[in-house]
Amino acid sequence: MPRYGEAFLSTDEVQLIDRYWRAANYLSVGQIYLLDNALLREPLRKDHIKPRLLGHWGTTPGLNFIYAHLNRVIKAHDLDMIYICGPGHGGPGMVANTYLEGTYSEVYPDITQDEDGLQKLFRQFSFPGGIPSHAAPETPGSIHEGGELGYALVHAYGAAFDNPDLIVTCVVGDGEAETGPLAASWHSNKFLSPKHDGAVLPILHLNGYKIANPTVMGRMSDDEIRHLFHGYGHEPMFVEGSDPAMMHPLMAHTLERAIDRIRAIQASARDGRATVDRPKWPMIVMRSPKGWTGPKEVDGLKVEGFWRAHQVPIVNPRGNPEHLSLLEEWMRSYRIDDLFDNAGGLLPELQALAPQGRRRMGANPHANGGLLKHELKLPDFRDYAIDVPHPGGTEGEATRVMGQFLRDVIKLNAEARNFRIMGPDETASNRLDAVFDVTERVWMEGIEPYDVHLAQDGRVMEVLSEHLCQGWLEGYLLTGRHGLMSCYEAFIHIVDSMFNQHAKWLKVSRTLPWRRPVASLNYLLTSHVWRQDHNGFSHQDPGFVDLVANKKADIVRIYFPPDANTLLWITDHVLRTYDRINVIVAGKQPSPQWLSMDNAATHCDAGIGIWPWAGTEDTGSEPDVVMACCGDVPTLETMAAVDLLRQAVPGLKIRVVNIVDLMTLQPKTQHPHGLDDRDFDGMFTRDKPVIFAFHGYPNLIHRLTYSRANHAGMHVHGFEEEGTTTTPFDMVVLNRLDRFHLAIDVIERVPGLGITAAAIKQQFRDKLLEHTTYVRAHGEDMPQIRDWSWPDRFTKHTVD
Numbered sequence: 057m058p059r060y061g062e063a064f065l066s067t068d069e070v071q072l073i074d075r076y077w078r079a080a081n082y083l084s085v086g087q088i089y090l091l092d093n094a095l096l097r098e099p100l101r102k103d104h105i106k107p108r109l110l111g112h113w114g115t116t117p118g119l120n121f122i123y124a125h126l127n128r129v130i131k132a133h134d135l136d137m138i139y140i141c142g143p144g145h146g147g148p149g150m151v152a153n154t155y156l157e158g159t160y161s162e163v164y165p166d167i168t169q170d171e172d173g174l175q176k177l178f179r180q181f182s183f184p185g186g187i188p189s190h191a192a193p194e195t196p197g198s199i200h201e202g203g204e205l206g207y208a209l210v211h212a213y214g215a216a217f218d219n220p221d222l223i224v225t226c227v228v229g230d231g232e233a234e235t236g237p238l239a240a241s242w243h244s245n246k247f248l249s250p251k252h253d254g255a256v257l258p259i260l261h262l263n264g265y266k267i268a269n270p271t272v273m274g275r276m277s278d279d280e281i282r283h284l285f286h287g288y289g290h291e292p293m294f295v296e297g298s299d300p301a302m303m304h305p306l307m308a309h310t311l312e313r314a315i316d317r318i319r320a321i322q323a324s325a326r327d328g329r330a331t332v333d334r335p336k337w338p339m340i341v342m343r344s345p346k347g348w349t350g351p352k353e354v355d356g357l358k359v360e361g362f363w364r365a366h367q368v369p370i371v372n373p374r375g376n377p378e379h380l381s382l383l384e385e386w387m388r389s390y391r392i393d394d395l396f397d398n399a400g401g402l403l404p405e406l407q408a409l410a411p412q413g414r415r416r417m418g419a420n421p422h423a424n425g426g427l428l429k430h431e432l433k434l435p436d437f438r439d440y441a442i443d444v445p446h447p448g449g450t451e452g453e454a455t456r457v458m459g460q461f462l463r464d465v466i467k468l469n470a471e472a473r474n475f476r477i478m479g480p481d482e483t484a485s486n487r488l489d490a491v492f493d494v495t496e497r498v499w500m501e502g503i504e505p506y507d508v509h510l511a512q513d514g515r516v517m518e519v520l521s522e523h524l525c526q527g528w529l530e531g532y533l534l535t536g537r538h539g540l541m542s543c544y545e546a547f548i549h550i551v552d553s554m555f556n557q558h559a560k561w562l563k564v565s566r567t568l569p570w571r572r573p574v575a576s577l578n579y580l581l582t583s584h585v586w587r588q589d590h591n592g593f594s595h596q597d598p599g600f601v602d603l604v605a606n607k608k609a610d611i612v613r614i615y616f617p618p619d620a621n622t623l624l625w626i627t628d629h630v631l632r633t634y635d636r637i638n639v640i641v642a643g644k645q646p647s648p649q650w651l652s653m654d655n656a657a658t659h660c661d662a663g664i665g666i667w668p669w670a671g672t673e674d675t676g677s678e679p680d681v682v683m684a685c686c687g688d689v690p691t692l693e694t695m696a697a698v699d700l701l702r703q704a705v706p707g708l709k710i711r712v713v714n715i716v717d718l719m720t721l722q723p724k725t726q727h728p729h730g731l732d733d734r735d736f737d738g739m740f741t742r743d744k745p746v747i748f749a750f751h752g753y754p755n756l757i758h759r760l761t762y763s764r765a766n767h768a769g770m771h772v773h774g775f776e777e778e779g780t781t782t783t784p785f786d787m788v789v790l791n792r793l794d795r796f797h798l799a800i801d802v803i804e805r806v807p808g809l810g811i812t813a814a815a816i817k818q819q820f821r822d823k824l825l826e827h828t829t830y831v832r833a834h835g836e837d838m839p840q841i842r843d844w845s846w847p848d849r850f851t852k853h854t855v856d
Contacts (some may be wrong), residue, residue, distance in 0.1 A: 070304045073124050075394060076156070077411050079402060080120035081349055082390040083152035086174070087181035088113060088368060089383060094174040095392055095400055100384040102374040106405070110182035111189045112145030114228055116263050117348040119149035123568040124308045126225055127157070129315060136221050139417045140200045142208030142238075143229035143261065145367075147179065147190045154196045155404055157410035159364045159418030163196050163570050163644065172398030181247060187407060193564040197418035199425070199534040201557045206235035209526050212256045213244035214531020215422060217517075218473040222254035222535075223318065223421055223768025231266035239525035239556075242288040244524065245337050247498050249512055250325035252473065258290070258339040265363035278551070281341055291317065291336045296343040298361075303344070314338040353385050354379070381607045421536075426572025426634075428536030432475060437461055437628040441653035442620045447669055448648040448695065448846025454583050454688065455644040457620040458487035458627050466492045466515050469538075476532060477635040478517045478525040479542040486582045487543050487644040489518060517553060521549040525576070529577065531560055538575040538631065545581040545641065546588075546597040559607045562635050566610060576636035580642045584751070585775055586689040586788060592781035598752035598774075601718070604639050609727035610789045612687040614718040614752055615640045618691040619649045621656035622716055629660070641751060643688045645784075648846060650691065650714075663717030663729055669850070670698055670712035679711035680806050682740050684799070684838065686715040690774075692856045693788055694749045695846055696795035701802060702850065704816045705809065708802075713739055721760040733765065733799035742766050746800055747803035749775040771801060785837040789827060796827075 065073075081152040086094060088111035093104040120140060130137050141150050154160040155177055160167055167180075180186030187194045190202035198212050212226035232238050248256065260281075261844045265272035273281065274838040278294060285292045293310045295305045325335075330775045341670040352358075359369045373380040397403055414421060421427040436798040442452045460475065469475045474756020483489060483497075498514035499507075507828045509516075517528060522543060558577055581600065588595040605614050613636055617623040623642050650667075651659060659665050683693035691714060701708055715721065722730040731739070741764045742744050750757050753770035761767050778790040788794040801810045803817045810817075829840045 065305045065308045068299065070411060072405060073128060073304055074126075074300050075310075076406050077121055078123045078349075078390040078727040079156060079395040079406060079817040080124065080149060080152045081117050082387065082392060082395065083155060083174070083177070084116045084120065084148035085113070085387055086178045087111065087148045087151065089373065090178045092175065093804075094178055095171055095396060096384070099560065100380060102380060105374045105380070105383075106183065107374065108471075109368045109371065110518075111148055112367050113148070113350060113369055114265070114363075115143035115146050115261070115263065116149040117350070118263055118342065119143065119146045119227060119343050121303070121307070121344065121348075122227055122259060122261070122342070123153040123223075125311055125411070125412050125710050126417065128308065129311045130415055130417070131409075133315060134222055134415065135315070135452055136420070136422075137223045137225060137417060138199070138215065138416070138423045140208050140212045140215075140224060140226040140513065141191045141198065142200070142227050142232045144202045144205050144232065145190045145787070146227075147188060147192065147476065150191045150195050150198060151181065151187070152175070154418030155442060156406075157418055158407075159196045159416050162419070169401050173700070174400050186605040193561050193568060197416075197420060198425045199423050199531065201561050204553060204557055205229070205232040205558075206523075207239035207530075207557070208232065208259060208556060209238055209241035209530035210244060210524050210527025211257070211534070213241070214250060215530040215535040216248060216254035216256050216709070217476065217532055218252065219254040219422065219535065219536060220252055221431065222323075223257055224317075225253060225257045225259060227259045227261050230260065230262045230264070230271035231271050233247075233260065233264075234271065235748040237521075237527065240521045240524055241527065242290075243336075243519070244528070245289050246334065246497050246521070247517060248337070249498070250321045250335060252513065255337065257314055257318065260285075260339065260341045262343045263343065263348075265346050265366065269367050270363075275291045278341075285339060285341070286336070289334065289336055290337055290516065292341050292848060294341050294343070298345050298348065304821075307342070310340055313649055314340060314360065316846065333369055349389070357682060362630075382764050396718070423535075424434070424572055425536035425574045426536045426571070429572070429575060429634075430472065430474060430536050432465065432631055432745075433472075433617060434628060434631060435461065435464040435468060435625040439654050440624055442649050444621065444649045444652045446848055447650045447667075449848065450649050450727065451625065451646045452620045452649045453487050453644055453646055454617065454620040454623045455580070456487040456490070458623050458642070459490035461627055462488060462622055463493050466491055466493055470494070470515075470786070474537040476517055476529075476537070476539045477542065478529045479540060480522050480525055480755070481518045481520050482542060482544060482583070483516055483518060487579070488542060498585070501702045517849050522547060525553065526554045527549040530554070531574050533577060536574065540580060540631070541577045544581065544595065545584040545600065546595045548579065548581055548600045549597065552600070552603055554605065558635055561612050562611050562637065563608050566635055573634040575629060576633040576638050578630045579639045581639065581641045582799060584641060584643055585646050585779075586751070586793075587643055587784055588781075588787070588855075589780060593779040596779035596787075598641070598776070601639060601641065601752050603754050605638065605760070606716070609638070609719070611635075611637055612719075613638045613729070616687040616718060617660070617716055617718060618685070618688050618714060619640050619647070619651060619656070621649065621651050621653045622660050624653070625657050625660040626716070639769075641687065647688055650695075659714070660716050663720040664713065664715045664731065664739070666772065667712045667714055670695060672702060673709040673711050677709070678741055680709040681802050682711045682713055682744055682746040683802070684740070684748040684750070685748055686712040686718060689752055690749035690793060693793055693795045693798060694726045696844055697798035697802070698848070699847060700795060700799045700820070705813055708806070708809070718760070721757065723763060740764070740766050741769075744769060745802070746770050747801050747805065748772040749798060771805060773798060773801070783831050783837045785827065785830050785841045789824060796824050
């Protein structure tokens with residue numbers, strides 16, 4: 057077996073790899089163009105061509121070239137390697153290569169390794185009822201949705217963390233390299249431990265053009281590129297040219313050097329020889345023409361090596377005989393008889409170039425992470441419960457209690473190394489700092505004596521980029537591990553598009569029997585809209601849940617725990633789920649605790665419930681008004697409003713409904729957690745006013761309940777895009793979510809109260825004026841607001 061770093065390819069080996077590459081290129085062109093005549097057994101006719109030509113050729117031959125050479129190095133050194141295809145529409149190449157290695161036919165048995173299978177392979181590509189034009193969940197070996205650019209490299213690093221024997225090769229297109237997330241992703245190497253993690257081998261593929269323009273990096277000189285990536289912490293190695301006879305040996309030699317360097321870095325770290333200095337990891341910069349091996353010109357215009365090669369180089373073969381002839385010439389230039397036998401199978405000497413079994417990149421279990429997933433060891437969440445002698449009888453910080461639970465999750469799974477927490481520099485700020493009792497933040501740079509909670513072996517990953525945190529976590533989950541991301545609520549919007557792509561991935565992968573379930577993507581959103589006392593309007597936005605609620609019911613869950621014990625139950629629950637996206641919105645500030653652990657478990661299991669101890673309705677009769685609340689601050693203000701009304705209007709029959717699982721508001725036919733109409737009507741009535749205090753934008757509640765019988769009776773208070781740097785209570789007053797506005801709304805909505813309780817309504821309005829004057833004079837909320845607590849006398853009868 058050759059040693060790493062040797063340049064050794066013989067002429068015969070170069071020719072074999074070149075033939076394999078030509079086969080992948082032929083299959084890629086066939087997918088874009090052909091409906092029939094898969095092996096060109098007869099002259100190409102227009103009825104052999106698809107009526108709609110969809111797909112992207114320009115990046116594909118470079119991807120195929122890389123794949124063929126990775127096959128060689130995997131076989132030569134028995135490497136455990138996966139391939140992440142960054143160029144957005146490289147699907148033809150990824151499908152072609154997984155077909156050639158045999159994985160595709162194993163996953164999809166109807167796509168056989170013969171002429172009939174080729175016919176089906178070609179027809180399905182970008183065709184109704186078929187497969188997308190990009191690497192997608194349907195593509196074996198893929199953990200990366202290629203439909204949007206920017207996330208390939210961060211997914212690669214997420215896959216490498218805690219995978220010590222894995223090499224993740226990530227091809228970054230020069231168009232993708234212009235995106236902000238990708239630019240930040242180069243810093244991921246500062247978080248990669250050569251001792252405990254695998255390696256990422258980035259290959260920056262510079263073909264010079266994107267859709268209709270040159271690329272920035274494509275026009276940079278080698279010297280600029282070298283300095284840039286040296287500054288990023290990489291050792292760039294260059295592979296450049298257009299002559300395959302020269303490029304094949306150069307690529308083989310460069311890959312050997314790169315693998316040799318990776319192994320040397322890891323060996324030094326793992327046998328104790330590594331210094332504290334962060335290593336410079338290798339990367340490859342490959343320059344090759346866009347649309348390599350395709351037509352040089354079409355209609356007298358430059359194609360190969362120009363942006364016209366980006367999508368479909370020959371645009372009208374069905375309607376233009378010259379185009380049809382040019383397409384046939386192009387496809388026959390790959391010398392089909394030198395690639396496939398009479399039955400349409402890849403020739404044996406070419407089949408032998410691919411790795412075997414799970415070493416094939418399309419069959420590597422890391423790219424189907426559910427095959428490797430082990431359940432987390434979880435402590436009993438009940439052991440962390442806050443004692444609640446009666447509702448509102450104590451205060452606590454919900455996320456601080458959650459942090460204690462997560463601390464022991466990390467501790468119990470330390471040996472398995474399959475759980476990490478990601479967040480943009482906010483773990484301590486979000487009150488999860490108990491985790492630092494058992495772990496540190498991972499940090500591969502130098503550590504000063506005065507630094508705290510930094511170590512090369514940390515389980516907490518913090519970087520001030522939501523894109524990186526999200527991408528790391530996605531790559532980590534998709535390769536079989538577990539995790540959680542915490543973030544300030546307002547800034548989770550930065551990853552809206554990444555959330556969209558992951559939700560789409562899960563939706564599709566759930567329909568593919570061969571894709572095994574992966575652990576859920578779990579968000580904790582805290583430092584939320586209602587408690588931004590010093591940050592102000594820029595930090596006040598609860599709208600991420602609106603985006604989440606748009607997704608398929610099988611995928612998303614949204615939780616608003618009102619206190620610490622409910623948050624504990626929910627945290628335990630989401631860490632046990634799979635193939636979901638769970639969003640938890642919970643405050644970190646001291647607040648009243650409402651439910652004992654037993655009551656919290658019962659309440660969370662249902663997702664929604666009446667709090668009989670809070671209301672005044674008679675058993676067996678309907679209330680005059682339903683006061684609903686969803687979220688910790690809305691619950692607090694609702695309870696305070698109930699207190700006001702119980703004292704001021706003692707005959708009023710009030711029902712209090714608390715919602716933990718937002719999706720229970722949807723009909724059962726729309727979401728598996730939804731209430732059926734009978735249960736919903738029993739809880740909210742069919743015709744009584746419902747004063748609904750909601751954490752987010754009011755329109756979301758109306759969207760979720762629009763088909764309910766009592767939708768017209770829903771009067772929702774929530775965030776009205778009013779905010780500033782102010783006191784906590786003034787913030788809710790600005791948005792009419794406060795206790796006084798809620799109580800006033802009850803008086804205005806309950807028939808008859810508008811007249812009989814007019815004086816009380818005026819008292820509440822006077823209190824709002826008093827509040828405004830007070831906070832502007834003193835800079836803090838009035839004592840009767842700050843010191844309010846739920847009266848114990850209101851709950852004694854339920855305890856008895």
